[in-house]
Structures are given as C-alpha cells and as structure tokens.
Amino acid sequence: MMAVGLGHFLILGSVLFCLGLVGVFINRRNVLVSLMALEVLLLSVSILFVTFAKYHDHLHGQIVSLFIIGTAAAEAAVGLAILIVFFRFKKSIKLEDVQDLKG
Template identity: 45%
Template sequence: MIPLTWYLILSGALFTIGATGVLIRRNALVILMCIELMLNAVNLAFVTFSRHHDSMDGQIFVFFIMTVAAAEAAVGLAIIVAVFKNKATVNVDKINLMKW
C-alpha cells in the first residue's frame, strides 16, 4: 500500500504549483485554472486524511469544495467576460485603473 506521506507530498506539490502559478502568471484565465488546481490539491489532502482516519467527514467536505469551486468558476468566468467586454484584455497587469 502506498503510504500516507506520498499522497500528502503530491497534494503539497500540486498546491505549491498552483500558488506559484497564481503569483507569476498574468492571464486571468490561467490564474483561475491555477486556483482550481490548488482547490484540487486540498481535495486530495482531504481524501487522504479521510482514508487515514476512517471517517467520512473529509469526503463530504470534498463534495462541498467541488460544488463551491463550480460556483466560483461560473462567477469568475462571468467577471472575466465583463472585463473583456470593456477592456478587450484579460492580462491582469493591464487592469490597473486604481493604484495606491
């Protein structure tokens, strides 16, 4: 059986890749995808711990996270479309009307 640690390392690695992506990528759509990746890393951690503790709480939590992620993606894409209609770009560096 694959030990618990391996799953957690994978989850941590995915989370880090996602977080790095959010910080270095400039395209709003790619940032959204990186956020989804981070959420999935969290899901993996929850499922792992759920298996480890033999309790269903973690898996229930995963369902909620997936539902919320879907809602968030819908709202996020709508916001990006609204921005694109007005500005014709999804580059977050160009969306800089307000500063300091």
C-alpha cells in the first residue's frame, strides 16, 4: 500500500464507473437494478469531479458535483415513475419485455 494520493481517488472513481457500466449490461432481467447502476455511474462521476476540484484547488468541481446530485435525484424520480407505469401495463419489469415499439 502506497500513501494515498489523488491518483487513488481517480482510480476508485474509474473502477466504480466501470462497475456501473458492467451492471447496466449484466442486468437484462431487472430494470430496477439497471436504474441503480445508473445511480452508481453518476456517483462515480461526481467522485471524479470532487477529486479534480481538490487537484485544482477550485470549487468548480464541487459545484458541478452538486448539480449532478440534483440531476440524479430528478432522473431517479422520473425513471421510477416510468417503471411503475410500465409495470402497470405489462406486469413485468424485465428489460426483455421493453420492445413494444418494435411492432
């Protein structure tokens, strides 16, 4: 273990981002978990923004991170509302069932 520097935080954020990406891909059955993966993606991006804010010693990154948190809350609300409406119509939350537009 080396002394923790900014690179460690960057690597942590990148690993989280990749985990979120993998989570979007492997969950073909449950839309809820895919939405959670999107939350993880946004979280990793805001960690990276805060890290770079520290690196540049400027508050820009933290402010952007704050906006990301607000946007993530809005996204979660609308996404879950759409999911509930979808569940009412189809009685299912599988991603495989989301193909009505295909005809």
